[in-house]
Amino acid sequence: MRWIPLLLIANLSPALAQDSTQVWTHTLVGDVTANQVGLKDWSQGGDNAFAWGYSLNGSSVHNGTGANWETGYKLGFGQNKLGDQDVRKTVDKFEFETALTYRSDGYIEPYIKATLKSQLFRGHQYDGDVRTAVSGFFDPAYMTQSAGGGIQPLPELKTRAGLAVREIVTSDFTRYADDESTADIEKVRVDGGLESVTDVTWQLAENTRLTSKLEISVPLTEIGDTSIGNDATLVVKLSEYVTLNLNLQVLNDPTSSDDVQLKQTTALGINYSLF
Numbered sequence: 001m002r003w004i005p006l007l008l009i010a011n012l013s014p015a016l017a018q019d020s021t022q023v024w025t026h027t028l029v030g031d032v033t034a035n036q037v038g039l040k041d042w043s044q045g046g047d048n049a050f051a052w053g054y055s056l057n058g059s060s061v062h063n064g065t066g067a068n069w070e071t072g073y074k075l076g077f078g079q080n081k082l083g084d085q086d087v088r089k090t091v092d093k094f095e096f097e098t099a100l101t102y103r104s105d106g107y108i109e110p111y112i113k114a115t116l117k118s119q120l121f122r123g124h125q126y127d128g129d130v131r132t133a134v135s136g137f138f139d140p141a142y143m144t145q146s147a148g149g150g151i152q153p154l155p156e157l158k159t160r161a162g163l164a165v166r167e168i169v170t171s172d173f174t175r176y177a178d179d180e181s182t183a184d185i186e187k188v189r190v191d192g193g194l195e196s197v198t199d200v201t202w203q204l205a206e207n208t209r210l211t212s213k214l215e216i217s218v219p220l221t222e223i224g225d226t227s228i229g230n231d232a233t234l235v236v237k238l239s240e241y242v243t244l245n246l247n248l249q250v251l252n253d254p255t256s257s258d259d260v261q262l263k264q265t266t267a268l269g270i271n272y273s274l275f
Contacts, residue, residue: 023063023064024061025062025063026058026060027273028058028273028274029056029057029273029274030054030055030057030272031054031055031245031267031269031272032052032054032270033078034050034051034053034269035051035268036049036051037049037050047082047083048083049081050080051078051081052079052080053077053078053079053267053269054077054078055074055075055076055091055093056074056076057072057073058072058073058074059071059073064103065103066102066103067101067102069098069099069101070098070099070101071096071098071099072095072097072098074094075093075095076091076092076093077089077091077092077093078265086131088126089123090265092119092121092123093119094118094119095115096116096117097113097115097116098113098114098115099112099113107151108149108150108151109151110149112145112146112147113144113145113146113160113197114144114145115144116141117141117142118140118141118142120137120138121136122135122136123135123136134173135173136173138169139171139172139173140168140169140170140176140177141168141170142166143166144165144166144167144195144217145164146162146165147163147164148161148162148163149162156200156201156202156203157198157199157200159196159198160197161194161195162194162195163192163193164193164194164195164217165191166190166191166193166195166219167188167189167190167191168255169187169188170187174186176256177189191221191225192219192220193217193219193221194217194220195215195217196214196215197216198213198214199211199213200212200213207237207238208234208235208236208237209234210232210233211232211235212231212233213231214228214229214230215230225254226254227251227252227254228253229250229251229252230248231247231248232247232248232249233245233246233247234246234247241270241271242268242269242270242271243269243271244266244267244268245267245268246265246266247263247266247267248262249261249262249263
């Protein structure tokens with residue numbers, strides 16, 4: 001059941017390829033950021049610091065007379081080193097989403113969608129000099145398949161909602177999927193429920209763009225484990241290749257933490273459109 005949307009998309013690919021009005025649009029944008037502070041006999045105090053990161057964001061969009069097929073992918077990684085501390089990971093993002101939306105004469109357009117979210121490297125929590133591993137390569141991995149209807153009331157806003165199946169797959173770090181009410185340790189958790197996704201792309205100025213994705217997942221068997229997440233990014237293009245990126249992620253997911261999680265990053269770096 002978990003691969004139904006992907007199989008449907010694969011089966012529809014030949015039909016899309018035969019659409020004489022097909023239009024494929026591909027984008028891939030990368031950026032690299034770094035900052036460094038070095039001190040020697042600095043009377044005002046402080047510590048040496050170095051931080052770096054990179055990201056790749058791409059999309060492939062097919063617009064045909066009968067359907068729209070859009071695939072997006074995000075990859076990001078960053079580290080920092082402060083003083084005598086070990087190098088620590090600050091960013092580790094691996095996201096893939098593909099959605100097929102059928103054209104219709106009505107206000108609501110049906111869709112099927114599949115997403116994958118995870119990370120590529122081991123993550124740790126720090127308590128002084130004590131380092132504890134809390135996640136790893138595709139551990140956990142979050143996979144969601146959904147089908148429903150979507151609307152786009154404004155060019156800058158589109159939203160969709162439907163039935164969804166979400167799997168949490170783990171290996172060593174089973175706490176993300178384990179059901180504490182059972183004696184066994186579960187490495188995979190499957191929840192059926194409802195999903196809502198709202199995307200905003202707002203060109204505030206010629207060189208300033210705001211993007212936001214609000215995702216809500218409601219498992220029908222455990223309403224209390226409802227997951228709400230928002231990922232918003234403000235991109236300011238300062239010159240042809242230099243951009244300022246402000247990102248804020250808010251996540252309330254009881255399967256990973258009892259607290260509301262916040263992550264804010266500011267990056268000034270070189271941005272280049274590969275195609």
